[in-house]
Amino acid sequence: xxxxxxxxxxxxxxxxxxxxxxxxxxxxxxxxxxxxxxxxxxxxxxxxxxxxxxxxxxxxxxxxxxxxxxxxxxxxxxxxxxxxxxxxxxxxxxxxxxxx
Numbered sequence: 001x002x003x004x005x006x007x008x009x010x011x012x013x014x015x016x017x018x019x020x021x022x023x024x025x026x027x028x029x030x031x032x033x034x035x036x037x038x039x040x041x042x043x044x045x046x047x048x049x050x051x052x053x054x055x056x057x058x059x060x061x062x063x064x065x066x067x068x069x070x071x072x073x074x075x076x077x078x079x080x081x082x083x084x085x086x087x088x089x090x091x092x093x094x095x096x097x098x099x100x
Contacts, residue, residue: 007046007049007053008050008089008093009089009092009093010046011043011046011047011050012093014039014042014043014046015043016096016100017039018039018040018043019100
């Protein structure tokens with residue numbers, strides 16, 4: 001969960017950097033359009049890697065929970081982990097969006 005939160009923050013920062021660099025650059029220049037394309041490709045690659053890591057983590061948690069833990073234990077851990085890791089990230093992303 002911590003890895004997922006860190007990658008979401010990284011993705012948000014990279015998206016903001018792309019938006020700020022593309023709005024301030026001249027679109028008639030070929031080098032700036034290549035740089036934006038490179039940045040967009042990097043963002044896409046980062047998103048794909050984040051998605052795969054997230055899916056692998058979810059699959060691992062599912063099978064671990066299914067075969068090695070009691071249902072109440074799994075449910076309470078899910079709620080606690082959301083409060084500890086995901087809620088701060090959601091609040092941070094919401095605050096960043098309102099600032100931009």
